[in-house]
Amino acid sequence: MRDDTERTPGPGRARRADAERTVRAILAAAERVLSQEPGATMERIAAEAGVARTTVHRRFATREDLVSSLTVLAAQQLEAAVLAGRPESAPPLVALHEVTANVLRIKRTWSFAMGVHSEHPEVMRVHTDTRARCVALFRRARDAGAVRSDVDPDWASRVYYGLIQAAAEDLAEEPTPAELDAAAARVVDTLFTGVGAGGGTPHRSG
Amino acid sequence: MRDDTERTPGPGRARRADAERTVRAILAAAERVLSQEPGATMERIAAEAGVARTTVHRRFATREDLVSSLTVLAAQQLEAAVLAGRPESAPPLVALHEVTANVLRIKRTWSFAMGVHSEHPEVMRVHTDTRARCVALFRRARDAGAVRSDVDPDWASRVYYGLIQAAAEDLAEEPTPAELDAAAARVVDTLFTGVGAGGGTPHRSG
DNA sequence: GTTAGTTGCTACACGAATGTAGCAACTTCG
DNA sequence: CGAAGTTGCTACATTCGTGTAGCAACTAAC
Structure with a gap:
């Protein structure tokens, strides 16, 4: 995540309504990464979004879905x-x-x-x-x-x-x-x- | 190869100056395939060119080279x-x-x-x-x-x-x-x- | 006929990326 | 406090693409 005002408290941190926010963060990150490198990996996208790769897969089952x-x-x-x-x-x-x-x-x-x-x-x-x-x-x-x-x-x-x-x-x-x-x-x-x-x-x- | 006037006689057929012809065929095939599917595999390109994948690698060491x-x-x-x-x-x-x-x-x-x-x-x-x-x-x-x-x-x-x-x-x-x-x-x-x-x-x- | 050059085919090694599972930790809500 | 929801992390299986090697077959040149 580029917006550093959103602090990540550590492993296992979650607020109840974070799901949608995470989805948006992932989509925005995917756009940023893929626009510069169309073949970028899920790992790279996850990193840009500030989440773990597994979290990306939780929201988007496959790369195609994303x-x-x-x-x-x-x-x-x-x-x-x-x-x-x-x-x-x-x-x-x-x-x-x-x-x-x-x-x-x-x-x-x-x-x-x-x-x-x-x-x-x-x-x-x-x-x-x-x-x-x-x-x-x-x-x-x-x-x-x-x-x-x-x-x-x-x-x-x-x-x-x-x-x-x-x-x-x-x-x-x-x-x-x-x-x-x-x-x-x-x-x-x-x-x-x-x-x-x-x-x-x-x-x-x- | 799309041009069927070029018959492929079978395994191990080669004329002395086929190398350049093969190179051009591969390049043309790559253009055709990649223009429709940018992430296409070497296998797919080789098939379109009418050659084996290994032959493609003989002429272009890596995908990047191609x-x-x-x-x-x-x-x-x-x-x-x-x-x-x-x-x-x-x-x-x-x-x-x-x-x-x-x-x-x-x-x-x-x-x-x-x-x-x-x-x-x-x-x-x-x-x-x-x-x-x-x-x-x-x-x-x-x-x-x-x-x-x-x-x-x-x-x-x-x-x-x-x-x-x-x-x-x-x-x-x-x-x-x-x-x-x-x-x-x-x-x-x-x-x-x-x-x-x-x-x-x-x-x-x- | 011999030789050099080219190719198809099979097999293999390797790495990268994908997708899944389980568990612990943390936050919010009631 | 307890329950529910979300996430990070590790581990693993699997698939896919890449790149290499060796051998047999075939053609053209000599």
Whole structure:
């Protein structure tokens, strides 16, 4: 456990409701360790979580269980981040900015879990739903005249994913809200206007 | 070996110059297998290559050796693909299109190897050089007036990488030259003009 | 035909990681 | 205080992957 304010009193120490706390600690530790070393052992993860390896096995019978739970948790976080941006009700560009900032934070926090191609039904559902919400958002943006009519919303979504990936790479480990906003703004700006100077289509009125 | 025109006559068959052929077959098989299952065993790779596991170990002492060789091979292919686009002499937009098409093909063929964060000096050199070439290309494009002057070439490179990633995802396994050209054109177009409707940036009106 | 080079196959050694079991210690709750 | 719940620790079994060695068979070159 990184948080040293949580002291471990010695062998056999336990408070009645520690189970859930331990589970969360293990999941967080697994994310930290696996994001840097995807093949890390249970031993390594347990050490990072500050618990014994046997305790990890008590909560997650197999390694597969652990990774699976991790992907589910990340997926839920992702869904919450997306929904918090009100992609279906807020003005498209506002929603896009909010969603982007939220997702960048989550993606930074759960980079390993979000990169695993999980077969878990809950994870697949979230990915499908999120994808659909993303496409719908771009459709709304197009209907509102903000997106070129000849752009396929599906392609726009792919590009959007790619830009988020690019932006997530040069984010700090624990980005401030301001940094997240700046990154999100850059993503949205690039997504909409590109990097070109205009040529045939002048974008920036200036 | 997938190519069944290469018949395996039975135990102990060998032609004098089979060594290099075997090496290439193993590397290609490793790419195919590992791209779908990064943790696949040597046994699995050997089977895909159509050779015995011991033969793999004869050519690559350790698993690390194999993966390392694979990343080097992919890096060399990547460098060749980039250079073939004449990024330093051709007109920036022409070069960008050519490089994109070439890289998309390579990235499709060596997706696993290109995703490994190798510490091999040759791989690191290629990545550094390629990165520099990419940034230089965008600088040239900016000087030529094709890229907005307020866009950081480094950010442009990141975006470019992200777009290539996005485009590579919905490419066929063995894309035709026409498909590659279309994908490259879409990447370059999106990179330069974005997906936004022309005539102003709605979210940043001034 | 002889020789050199390559491969398949079997067998083995070794280590690492996984998963399980039992027990003692400790904390919280009633 | 007693009961329940949780954990650390040790020990163990088992499996899996890796890497090595030796031998027979086969092919191409000489």
